[in-house]
Amino acid sequence: MTTRLTRWLTTLDNFEAKMAQLPAVRRYGRLTRATGLVLEATGLQLPLGATCVIERQNGSKTHEVESEVVGFNGQRLFLMPLEEVEGVLPGARVYAKNISAEGLQSGKQLPLGPALLGRVLDGSGKPLDGLPSPDTTETGALITPPFNPLQHIRLVHRLNMCWTPACAQSMPCLPSGAGSVWGCLPGPALVKVCCWG
Structure with missing residues (x-):
């Protein structure tokens, strides 16, 4: 190979290495309206429940305000912020969070x-x-698909689940075994007992 060709190949290899270090391409929308707690954005097409980030400028710093898509009308998305939105300006950039390699929202x-x-x-x-x-x-x-309760493993070992006075009053009548996940949650004027799985 000639010296000139070697230099070109080296330069191309350097560019390829730099391109691999570039951040992923993001598609941005713009914040167009705020009505109460609901914000409107255009320029993005996202499903209900998708998570978005709104960029809030604070001097030279950019803060991210997380929000969720709760509705849409034509090309407008309705966003519900999950954080404080004070200081968000009209026209602020909005982009989708959790984008997979296929370009689809992968959910929370x-x-x-x-x-x-x-x-x-x-x-x-x-x-x-x-x-x-x-x-x-x-x-x-x-959010995951529900499991089939008929495919759940059979509970064979009974467990004693009384570990606090409040739960001691409510739990003895509820059968449980290894593999069950229970929670004793305080509520207003009562104790709520929940079973997960």
């Missing part, structure tokens, strides 16, 4: 794993306990 993803034990998180999976974000690589969808 929350972290999973043992790193979450003992942690306090908000509804978006962000820490409220003052500690750094949990180091988890595994995520799970917030």
Whole structure:
């Protein structure tokens, strides 16, 4: 090979390496209207329940305000913010969050794993306990298809589930076994007992 061809190939390899480091392409929309708590955006086509991010400028810094698509009318999306929107300007950029490789919204993803034990998180999976974000690589969808209860494993070992006085009054009449997940949740003037799975 000639020296000139070698230089061209080296230059192309450098460009290819730089292109691999570029961030993913995002499609942006614009915030067009705010009526009460509902915000309107145009320029995006997203399904109901999709998560969006609205960019809020604070001086030279950009803050992200998470929101959810709760409706649409023609080309307008109706967004419900999940955070404080004070300072959001008309025309603010809006983009979709959690876009998969196919370009489809993959839904609300929350972290999973043992790193979450003992942690306090908000509804978006962000820490409220003052500690750094949990180091988890595994995520799970917030909305999943329901399981078939007839395919659930049979409960064969009975468990004693009385661990607090409030639950002790309500739990003895409820059969439970290994594999059941229960929660004793305080409510206004009563204790609510729930079974998950």
